[in-house]
Each structure stands twice: as C-alpha cells, then as structure tokens.
Amino acid sequence: MPPRRARNADGAVRGPTSALTSFLAGLGVEAPNTNPYARREETADEAPLPVEEVSARPSKRRRAVSVDSDDLDADGGGDDDDGSSPGPSGSATPSGATSSVAPSTLKDIGEMMECGECGKRFPVTQYTKEHPRKPRTWLCTPCCRPLGIDPYAKPKKPRAKAAAVPQRQKKDARNKIVHYEVTKGAPALSEMCIDIICQYIEDVDALGEIGRDRMDRVCKVISKSRRLTPETAKLFYSAGRTELTMYDVTNLDHNAFVTLGTLCPNLESLNLQYCGQMMTDTLVHWAKQLRKLKDLELFGPFLVRKQGWIEFFKARGNVLESFSVTQSPRIDLETMEVLVEECPNLRVLKLEEIGQLDSDFLVPIAKLKKLESLAIISPGGTPISDAAMDELLAAIGKNLTSLDLRNNTELGDETLTSIAKHCPKLTHLSLAHVGLSDAAVGRFFWALKAKHRPGLVHVDLEKGHDLAHEALTALIAQSGSTVRWLSLLGWRNVPADDVAALAACPNLAYLDIGWCRHVTDFTLKDLLDGCPALTNVRVWGCNNLTDRVPRRRGVKVVGIETHAI
Template structure:
C-alpha cells in the first residue's frame, strides 16, 4: 500500500509539471501569433516580466527602501511601495498617512448621523443652523474631559449644562466628577451618577458643606453611610432630588427627615424599590411641616397610607404622584380636598381603578351648578373634586387614565374657578377596549371632543404647552373648531397630538394660523398630515412618509399675518375654508 501511494504521488507531480510546461509553450505561441498579425506585444512583455520578476525579500532579510533607498530589515508589516518594492518604516507610515488623508477628502460628506438626530430629538433639541459659541465650547470641554484640571469660575447654568453633557456621554466618572465640586456653590446637579463610587458622594458634603440644592440621578451607589454623612455635614439642605437611591434604608430616610425636616422645602424621589415605605412618608408628613414641593414616582413600597399622610401636608404647592398601586377614590378625593386649595402644580398618572367601589358615589355631588349628577360615572367624581378644590393650578397633568368620561373632563373645565392653565397634559386618556377601538358613542371614555373644546375655551388664552397624544376620541370637527385660524392662542409654543389619527393637513395648517408663537408641533401617527408648508421658525415632527425627514423645518420667508389675512379674505369670498397654507 505504501509503495502504491508513492507511485501515485509521483504520477501527480509529473502531470502537474507537464501542465505548467504546456501552459508556457502556449503563451509563447500566442505571443508569436499576435506579433505576426501586427498586434502589440506589451501584454506578452508584461507577462514575461512578471514571470522573471525577482521575488520580494522575506521577513528577516535586508532590502533597500523604494523611496529613500535606505537599507532596512524586512518585517511582516513592511508596506509595499507604488512601484511594487518595499518601504522602510518611516516611509511606510508617511505613505499610509497620505492615503488616509486622500480617502477622507474623497469621502462624501454626511450631514448628520441618524442616531445623533434621534438622540437630540429625545432630549427635546430641534434647533437647526449653526451652534452658538457657548455650545461649541461646552461640547469641546466634554470631549476632552480627561485632560481638564479645573473649570474655574463659570456660571451655574453652564455648569449644569456641562453636567448634562457629561452624563449623556457617560463621562461622569470619579476623575471628572471632582471638576464640579466648587466650595462656593449652593446647587449641585449630577444628571448621571451611575459610575460614581460611594466615596465620591461623601466628597460632595466635605467640599460643599453649605449646599442647599442637591440633584443626583441614577445614584445607585448612594448608601446609608452617605445619608448619615449628609445628615452630619449638609445642614442647609432645602431641596433634595434623588433617583435610584435604592441602597438607603427606611430608617435612614426617617432619620434624615427628623434631622433636616424643618428646613426641607422640596423632595423628589424616583425609582425606589427596596425601601421608602409608608412609615417614611408618615415621618415626612410629621417632621417636614414646611414642605412645598413633593414628587414621588415609581416608589414600589408606597401604599394607601401614604396618601393619607400626604393629605396632612398643609403647605404643599407642587404635588406629583405616580404609584404602582391603585388608590381608592375616597382617599384620593380626600387628598384633593385637603391640599388642592394651595396647589399650583398637580400631576397624577395612572391612578384610578374601576374594580374599586365607593360608598359615597350614590349621593356625592361636588358641584351641582356645573355638573349634573347623571352625567358622571363614579370615576368622574375625582375630576369634580379637582373642579371644586383646585383653584390656583398653573400646571395640570392627568394622564394614562381609561375611566373618566368625556363629560367629566368637560365639567372640569366648564365654569372652573381656576386661572387658565399654562401647562396641560391629558395624554393617553382613552378607552382601552380593543374590540371597540372607537369607544362607546353615547358616553366617550377619556378626553374627547367636548372635553377638548372646554379645555381650550378655559385655558386657550394662556396655555403654553399642550399634550393630547393618544386622545383618539377627539373627532376632526372638534380639532377644526378649535384651530380654525380665527381663534387665537397667543402663548401656545408646543403641542403634541401624536396618534390622534383624525388630525390632517387642515388641522396642522389651522394650528399655524391660530398659534402665532408656535415653535414645535409633534404629529407621530397622524398619517393624514401631508403636503404642509411649514412657516419659518417652526418645526413639524412626525412626517408619516418613510422617505421624508422626520423633522420638517420651516424655511419659507413670509409675512405670516399678511398671508393669513389674504387667505381668510379669499375663504370668506368663496364661502369655504382652504385647508392648506398657500
């Protein structure tokens, strides 16, 4: 068997050699034939030159550089020259550098990466054009954060903006965190503290013992030891905002309220899972009598008793609650009746539960002059309590609710003894019955046409921000009635009407006419919005067509009031309203 394999290998080698020789002979014959026919023999010369070309030196051998002719040792990383030779290390680096410059010059200019555009949109940035010198300097500082020794004396607003950019770029580390610690500061805001260690938080109170306002977001390493050190050192704290401080025990929260309660004016806590329960809120109510601003969102340990404790805080002016449990209506109505009279900000999200029963629903009529009893489901009594007790609100959020009826919202805003709202967010208030997406016709659930008209009639003269996203039961007639181009909303700057599917080109054009100071219109999911001429200085976000830019910036230079008047005159003459900007 071994002898047979040896003979077979020799036969294969002989066949390969014969094939190579035959190929060389055929090339020579072809070259001679081509020369006889009068053709050029450049190709054959090139092939012969390649055949007898000297092989390149192997790694470890010596060679002359093709450019500078210096003698050098060949390595596996030696670059090839323009004529096929090898280059020494300095010449190879120079050739590589020139190639990169040429490649960069020939590369097509990309205006902006889509990911960057989406990131800016999430941050609420919709400006265009050249950046300001201040913005360029801030971004340059953030880019070279590791090389900065100190910021020096810079305004607090710029320092806060730097903290935001450092947080966004994940550059807020232990080394860069020290740049923001200045002994003469009163306020400190760290918008991304996820990379900070426990020792870093102690430095805040060691360097700035007179701190009054502290904002720490994603402070996952803020522990009991930090809370104890803060109680000992920071004796002037009046405003505390912590997000994600899950390693602080319930007892230390109570100790903090006992020690700093009389001075504390504002407390905002979010994303607390392991601690901060009803006992902590009870201590907050007892030992912090001067608290004016309270925000509790996504605190899993809070229950119904916390609502009763908050109801005893007599000096509250700003209240935001978003809990994981459903609160019985009588407790919520009692809260509104206790603190609603002083509130200027009232935000409730995802609160009511239609599985609860209220014994008081049968006979409870909070405001008989403005709301007939038969117009309400039991859930509408919460809106009625707001109508009766809240008379100083500037900001109102009542979102993610699928129980209050359109009649309840209409009665809330009709005859409401409250100044016009500056900020209104009633998003995602609609019926959730998938079998009937349009909702019940006789009694619409959520903010619908009547409630929307009542809202704009009450607050249209002063409202600056309006969010009615996913209020899908508002019909087209109501939108056309409110934004008809004649009624004016002089202070409205931003409106979000995403997923109000009846909104169309006429609606958006009406917003441009009725809101002379509008800056931003968001229309995601409004597929009937097409071919809109966006006036100068306005951004329209949410273009439905895939090949269009999501943001449409107004470039048209026009005298807007003059254009509006000419269109209205033409409309009156023809007896109709033209839906598109001309």
C-alpha cells in the same frame, strides 16, 4: 436486447431513434420537438421545408443534430464557414444583414417591437431578452434558443434593477422620521469650546469661572456618554455652589457622594439622576454635611433603607422644603409619617414609582398644609381610590398650584369633581393614563369657567382614548388664553376641526397631538397660522399627514412619517 446506439460518420453518438427519424436525419431534417412546452414556442409561420431545399443544405447543417461541444469549439460556435448563421426559421441569413433594426430602449410590456435577429414584430413581455451581439436590440421568443438564450429565464434587464433601487429608497424613506426644524447657522464660539472641553474632560484640571449655565451644559454632555466619574465629578464641586444637578451619576459610588457633601457644604438644591450606588450611609453623611439643603431630588436610590431616610429627615427638619424621589422600594408608611412630622414646611412633594405607596400614604400627606405641588405617580401598592383622593384634596387642595396624578389607573371622573371643588389655584394638571370620560372632562372645564377659576397653563391628558369633542371644546373655552403646554396624545377620535380650534390659543408653545387620527395637513396649517408662540409640535401616528405638510420658521414638527421631504 437493448437497442443499439447509432453513430454518425464523424463518430458522434446518438440516442436510440426510430426508422423515420433516422431517415429524416439522413436527409438533414431534424426530428420534431416532442416537448409539449417547447412546442408552444413555435410560430405558425415556421412551416416544414421542402425536401429539395433540405437536400440543398450544406453537409455541415446535416450534422447539427449530433454535434457536440468539441465541434462547437472547433467550428467557432457552429456558424457556417462562409460567415452565415441560421435564422429563427432555419434559413441561412448572412451575418450582419439579418436585421436592420436600429438600437432602441425596451418598450413597456404589451407594446410591439422589431426583433433584432429576424426583424419581425413581436409583443414585449417581462421575459424579453436583449440581443447578445447587438446591444439595445431585443429578441422575439423563437430567436432566443438558436442564440443559446432561455426565453423564459428570470429576467435580468437593467430596467428591473433600476426599478428596484427607487423602491428600496422609497421604503427607507417611509421608515425615516422627518424632523422639520430651522437649520442653525455656524455654532457659537462658546459651544465649540464646550464641545472641546467635553471631548477631553479627563484631561481638564479645572473648569474655572465659566458660568452656571455653561457648566450645566458641560455636565449634560459628559453625563450623556456616562463619563461622569469620581474624578471628573470633582470639576463641578466648589464650596460656593448652592445648586447642583448631575444628570447621570451611575459611576459614582458611596465615597464619591461623601466627597460631594464635603466639597459642597453650602448646597441648597441637589438633583441626582440614576444614583443607583447611593447607600444608607450616604444619607447619614449628608444629614451632617449638607446643613443648608432645602431641595432634594433623587432618581433611583434603590439601596437606601428606611433608617437612612428617617435620619436624614430628622436632621433636615424645618429646613427641607422640597422632596422628590423616583423608584425607591424602601420607603414605607413609617418613613412617610416621619417625613410629615419632621418636615412640616414641605412645599413640593413628588413620589413616583414607590413600591409600597397606596391609599394609606395619603393620610399623613394630608397634614402637609403648605403643599403647593403634589405628584403621586405610578404607585406600586394597592391602587389609590377616588374616595381617598377626595379626602386628601379636601385637606390640602386650597394651596395647590400643581397636581400630577399620572398612571393612577383606578382614579376616574369623581377625582375631576374633587379637583374642581377643592383646588381653586391650580395651574398645572397632569392626568395621563387616568380613566376619564369625554363628558366628565367637558363638565370639569365648564365648572372651572363657571367658578371663574384661572386658566390652566400646563395640561397633560395623554392616553385619554375616550376624550374628544366635549373635552377639547371646554378646555379651549376655559384655558385657551393661558395654556402653554398641552398633550392630547392618544385622543384617537377627536375631530380634526376641534384640533384646529386650538389656533385660538395665543400662548400655546408645546403641543402633542400624536395618534390623533383625523389630523391633516390643513389642521396643522391652521395651528401654525393661529398660534404665534408655537415652537414644538409632536405628531407621531398622525398618518393623514403628507410630505406637503406646511412649515413655519422657528417651529419644530416632530414625528411626520413621509415618503419624501
């Protein structure tokens, strides 16, 4: 038979209890807490009260064991009728006189404070709670439960919230890339007018005589937002134009390109970027319309087939002097042979990301004896070998002033030997993503110096992961007085002192030292102090730089990952 539930005099129901518990409850003594975790909260000074003191308790205290929520609501939260409240040790303490602790800020964890309820000193922990009725006073653990507070609840102190905000701001600041540059003053009136024109470009009937530079600026702005359409493109057409550059012609179709050729018959230089809608018939029309065209640069003419290229080359013939094309899968070996045969006066040739380009293409190119600038970048066919490149440079290298062989992954140190041997007039050299060794690059520049070759002006050795001391030392010795543009991006092992030696380059204006892991604030200070022409420095991945990196008026340092400005 299950034990019967006992009822108090007021009808409150209690759970089954032992005889001893019932006897003590009748005397007003609460049963001991058998929860092993709760017992830890009891302090040593909380000794059992004498029976005499227990019996002297008010009758209402004897009901505390079985009081329910309705009683609390009716009696004002369980406080005594005379305004007193039980203290942490069970003794009644008059309200308002329980503690004379003055309000104060919560101290650091481990320090001692006085309890705002009982006045005893206690060590501050991460769980220390604020007194609910006495702001800015704090409770010891035994005083929490009588006040209805869980002493081990997750802390929600203002101190924790205040700490979280700077931490979040600190993380956001760490992810922010700081661009150190001089803040410009008020914009020029011409710039303000250009911005207004670009904002309402669809409503402009004609640009008038605003000058070639400003017209180019307008074209850049509206191309950036891809608002260059067949209607707005007509603003840049005129019979008197000899040069035209359009930076994003994605929205121009075949008819718009035909209109271009009709309204600009005197063009000598044409540069179109993102011309994906150009078709074979477009070049056929231009072959008849643009009879003075000498310089053609196209980015992305995917749809133009071999027949269009061949007809255009035959029509232009000796007039064409510069041909640059990027991302055209239709150009094959036959197309290249026709180009070389029909356009022998080419001075500039750039072939980038051509799907079928391989070593066989170099054979006809070797017949272009007047070439001054050659770029063979990211070939899509079989990788070009060092031997094939040596034969090409032996045939045309004597007049080359610019050579760009980026992303030819199979070329190596032997190509450097060929360049030093066959290209005496070279001033611009780009060998990014080419497998070169530190010793070979060092020998290359020392060889140029020994032959009294002119110093290089533009040097791109990006992603030369193995390049370090020997390469940079020789480069500075041979081209330090002439170099204006230099990329050492990815030279992860180059010493900081060697980078600082670039301070001996008086004409250096652009420098990329991204991912040069040993660069420090002192390295950058040496460069700023020693390079008077420097205007742009790229430092992505140089994680030894701090927020105290030096600055100089007129020099933009891009890529500093810092916690604060």
